[in-house]
Amino acid sequence: MDLLDQIYNAGVVGAGGAGFPTHVKLNCKVEYLILNGSECEPLIATDKYLMRTKAAEIIETLERIAGMIEAKKIVIGLKQKYTTEIDCLKSAIKELKSKIELHCLDNFYPAGDEQILVYEITGKTIPPAGIPLHVGAVVSNVGTVVNIHEALYGNPVISSYVSVLGEVSNPRILKVPIGTPILNCIEKAGGATLNDYSIILGGPMMGKILNKSELEHSVITKTNGAIIIVPDNHYLVNRDKISIEHIINRAKSACIQCSYCTEFCPRYLIGHPLQPHKIMRAIALSEYDDSIKAAQLCCECGVCELYACPMGLSPRQVNIYIKNELREKGYRYKNTGNEFYVREVRENRKIPTKRLMARVDVTKYSGQKLEELKEIFVSTVKIPLRQHIGKSATSLVNVGDIVEKGQLIGSVEKGELGANVHASINGKVVEVSECVVIQSENMEVEV
Ligand code: SF4
């Protein structure tokens, strides 16, 4: 069986983003294979943990992938400050006589944005609305490569590595079965230290904010790598509560057209025609000219609203609103230029992570030392049949079926954009809807 089939069978999807099916992404021939090890968002430590503890597996797997896609250069992009991880990777490279290179980056945000990383490593700007393939590159996340390594041995994706930190008693990294309730993860990290809390699923800049009642129905999927528990009145939680109507009204009344949002926008700085201040002006004046179409180029990194804007406005939310409107109308951004030039000021506009953390009020969690891995076992999992971009998997099980850990319970055809789904625990299927709920006969156990 070839590697692409093994990846497809195992249901591997991008572990760090929206969950693009990996067997589709790697069905290409490119010059560069890039491992994104720069853990873009502040506080998250999952990829660092994997690079420290699974360096040899990562190097070996990257070599296998590069062989398949005929990549001539294999580069791991990570931050210069990750000295332990750099040492681990260097020893694995030496031991395995690999030619993989490390590209060390400063500690800035968003170093791990795929387009920024590709520019940093190759010196090429991906065209607006394009993907790394357009400049001969493919980018994989660390968790994805670890899952591909498992796939080489016939092991499907049935667990996620998750950093749990913030307002918990024992911040730590957990390995949890897919479909585990998030509340169980919080409990396994010693429980929340506050009564009134919300969580950020993902990083502080781009993560999804969930309040306690939303949490009751939320589970870990293949794309989750971090849970940050914050007070219910945290700055980021309060911002998340503002309605889009209010955001647009504030854009109309308070935007001073200083253009800082544009001057710091990472996509603008690599040469894309995205100028959020013009979009804010267009929405304020209700003049929907061509400038608003560039909202589709926004990667939602949050720099404009959480770092740049002196008025506390939300260009990112405005862009999301416009993107949704344009999508509903069936409009897709069309790239009209051929070459894109990085703005000269870019180097001086990189945002230091330390300063960013202070702006979004998470500095107090940056000193937390995450305890090493704890693998947890749970008695019930709720496994979504769609944890990825594309088509939902079709359930292969019925209520009452007994399933084994690793068994295929949802499938997609190989040529389709989607991913297979597997049982993450042994047990009985008690519900089949958009999710498959499996209940173990045993009580919850842990090691
Ligand atoms: S969120 Fe703001 S800063 Fe980030 S890409 Fe979009 S417009 Fe630019």
Ligand code: SF4
């Ligand atoms: S930074 Fe804020 S005030 Fe300045 S142009 Fe952008 S949205 Fe308007």
